[in-house]
Amino acid sequence: MDVNKKEQVTTRRDFLRYVGSFFATGLVITTVYPILTSCEKDESLPAPPPGSNVTIDLKAHPELNNIPSIKKINIQTPVSLTIIIKRISQTNFLGFSSLCPHQGVDLELPSNPDGNLHCPRHNVDFSTMETNKGVVVSNPNGVKLGNLPTYQVEFDPNKNILTIKLS
Numbered sequence: 011m012d013v014n015k016k017e018q019v020t021t022r023r024d025f026l027r028y029v030g031s032f033f034a035t036g037l038v039i040t041t042v043y044p045i046l047t048s049c050e051k052d053e054s055l056p057a058p059p060p061g062s063n064v065t066i067d068l069k070a071h072p073e074l075n076n077i078p079s080i081k082k083i084n085i086q087t088p089v090s091l092t093i094i095i096k097r098i099s100q101t102n103f104l105g106f107s108s109l110c111p112h113q114g115v116d117l118e119l120p121s122n123p124d125g126n127l128h129c130p131r132h133n134v135d136f137s138t139m140e141t142n143k144g145v146v147v148s149n150p151n152g153v154k155l156g157n158l159p160t161y162q163v164e165f166d167p168n169k170n171i172l173t174i175k176l177s
């Protein structure tokens with residue numbers, strides 16, 4: 011093999027090495043990118059049992075005597091479920107899911123009952139106001155998610171009982 015031919019082979023080999031490393035990098039990018047971005051997709055959460063109503067005796071939750079007030083309450087349906095209840099008047103209450111609709115993270119209560127529910131994972135805030143209940147009001151990272159699920163709540167003032175309609 012003469013010198014020119016030898017240089018050609020070396021050059022071709024270097025070229026193939028270069029192309030190979032390029033495709034290997036591309037493979038890593040095409041493999042890793044969907045994994046990195048998959049956390050941006052909405053994840054479905056287990057739905058509450060359809061048609062379920064649960065009752066809460068307010069005597070067991072004296073914090074909700076204040077107006078306004080807000081509290082997490084764990085209830086036992088067929089599965090354990092935590093609901094956020096907010097009292098907005100003598101007879102009106104609001105119900106919210108306690109889990110973020112993005113990735114199911116447990117939401118933080120506001121220090122002021124009229125403040126927002128906060129998701130600590132991506133710093134999203136959800137309104138607790140009656141006119142805007144569950145609406146995303148702050149989303150600094152632009153996470154793709156819907157509003158916070160809410161529940162209809164009925165109050166029986168004679169028995170001091172709340173009925174939460176889960177569907």
Ligand code: FES
Nearest residue numbers: 110112113129132
């Ligand atoms: S987990 Fe992402 S916004 Fe709550």
